[in-house]
Amino acid sequence: MIQNTIKLFQPAKQRFVPYKMKTPAYSLIIPVYNRPQELDELLACIQKQDFTDFEVVVIEDGSTVDASSIIAKYKDHFSLAYFVKENGGQGFARNYAFERAKGEYFIILDSDALLEPSYLAEVDKAVKSEGLDLFGGPDQDHPSFSPIQKAISYSMTSFFTTGGIRGKEKNIGGQFHPRSFNMGISRKVYEATGGFKITRMGEDIEFSIRCISLGFKSGLIPKAFIYHKRRTDFRQFYKQLHFFGRARINISRFFPKELKAVHFFPFLFFSYYVLTSLALIFYPIIGLLFLSGILAYSLLIFLAALISTKHIGIAFLSIFAANIQLFAYGKGFAEEGLRKIINNSAA
Structure with missing residues (x-):
């Protein structure tokens, strides 16, 4: 827990902890926005790493609650650079760090890891044995997570919601x-791509x-997993997944062929919910029949989650x-898809 009072930062001011002279193998890139406590917990994990040839670059992306007191706790324990910039979104915050990082490899981590x-x-x-230029690991829940966080973690990785493709070596079709x-x-x-092209709305998938x-060779490193806190309540989770649905359509603006049939499943789920609601109002018997489908799916999720x-x-x-995830994603997917159709028609 943070004991000190957090001070408001000055947007134009930059804080920097000098690097050690030795060029590190890895630069750990951590954008942060109003999450000093989470950053504290992540830096504590980094301090305990068995492998020590690394630096950490923290980018404060326009926060109103800064992490300077947290940086002060760790600046003497490992090579640590800290920058404060105006808010530009997570993609461009990472680019800002790439420009200043010294490592041979850059590792991007969310502050809630x-x-x-x-x-x-x-x-x-x-990386050394497989010759990887692009890599990542899966995520899972930690024993200390709340029941809601664990339920969200299960839902995000379940076969019955995402097809179980998150954290798998093969994605759909590639x-x-x-x-x-x-x-x-x-x-x-980084030198070949220039970093992230967009700052939000699926910026990481577009980049990959x-x-x-x-x-460039891509590979999953199963043992390089993180404990991902995700959202701590269902309201935040709804907003996040609604954004993810919009992001999937946004990615298709750059790579149309990457919009696969599987990505339409949450949209169908959302549509089914809408039809069920309308049917319950105008045709109650049919509505109850539709509702039984939702209840059957919910029972399936309950049993699968109980086993897991x-x-x-x-x-x-x-x-x-699970229901929030698919409904919110499908709604965001539908809204952004309609916006794309309207914009294309007007062009």
């Missing part, structure tokens, strides 16, 4: 696409696809997480 001490050692072993909560690239990748299209988590409370919460 926790690492095992072996994380960097597993990354280094895989190679592994690292996500920015746990993504690594070589310096060669572009890297692979240039011939062995916790009846988390299994019950997983029903809400």
Whole structure:
């Protein structure tokens, strides 16, 4: 927990902790926005890494609650640089860090991540043995997470929501696409791509696809997993997944062929919910029949989550997480898809 009072930062001011002279193998890139406590927990994990040839670059992306007191705790324990910039979004914050990083490889981490001490050692072993230029690891829940966080984690990785493709070597129709909560690239990748092209709305997937299209080798490192906190309540989770649905359409603006049939499943789920609601109002008998489908799906989620988590409370919460996930994603997908159709028609 943070004991000190957090001070407001001056937007134009830059804070910088000098680098050690030695060029590190890895630069850990951490954008942060109003999350000093989460950054504290992540830096504590980084301090315990078995592999020590690294630096950390923290980018404060226009926060109103800064992390300077947290940086002060760790600046003498490992090579640590800290910059404050105006808010520009996570993609461009990472680019800002890439320009200043010294490592041969850059590893992007979300501030709401926790690492095992072996994380960097597993990354280094895989990168060297497999010759990877683009890589990442899966995510999972930590024993300390709340029941809602564990339910959300289950939902985001379940076969019955995402097809179980998150954190898998093969994506639908292609190679592994690292996500920015746990993504690594070589310096060669940065020099060839210039970093992120967009700052939000699926920026990490667009970046991964572009890297692979240039011939860089991508690979999943299963043992380089993180504990990802995600959202702590269902309202935040809804907003996040609604944004993810919009982002999938946004990615198709750059790579139309990357919009696969599987991505329409949440849209169909959302549409089914809308039809069920209308039917319950105008044709109650048909509506009850449709509602039975939702109840059957919810029962499936409950049983699958109970088998996976062995916790009846988390299994019950997983029903809400799964339904929120698919509904919110499908709604965002529908809204952004309609916006794309209208814009294309007007062009």
